[in-house]
Amino acid sequence: IGSAYAATKAGLKHFSDSLFEEVRKYGVKVTTILPDMTRTPFYDHLHFKEHDDAHSHITAECVADGVATILSQREGTVVTELIIRPQKHQIEKKKA
Numbered sequence: 582i583g584s585a586y587a588a589t590k591a592g593l594k595h596f597s598d599s600l601f602e603e604v605r606k607y608g609v610k611v612t613t614i615l616p617d618m619t620r621t622p623f624y625d626h627l628h629f630k631e632h633d634d635a636h637s638h639i640t641a642e643c644v645a646d647g648v649a650t651i652l653s654q655r656e657g658t659v660v661t662e663l664i665i666r667p668q669k670h671q672i673e674k675k676k677a
Contacts (some may be wrong), residue, residue, distance in 0.1 A: 590615065594662070601661055610659045612651050616644050617666040628675055637671035 608642050609638035618631045620638045631638035643665055651660045 588638060611664045612660055614644065614647060615662065615664045618672065619644065624634040629674060631664060635665055638667050639665055
């Protein structure tokens with residue numbers, strides 16, 4: 582499941598880049614937001630989850646703050662990509 586997720590995410594990123602190049606002359610803005618390990622129910626049915634250390638995952642509020650930053654740019658400025666990652670890379674296996 583991880584490889585399919587990663588491939589889909591990469592495909593959407595490249596699609597967004599191409600779409601932006603096609604529509605920017607019309608004033609359309611396209612932003613790809615790429616959140617890393619986020620504490621949400623996404624992992625409920627997987628064999629791993631985000632680590633409890635607060636520095637090893639981001640929250641939905643982190644993503645919302647990123648969206649607010651994108652929307653606060655002056656007219657004519659586009660943030661085309663926002664990657665949001667936790668400082669540490671830690672996941673943990675769920676106990677069976």
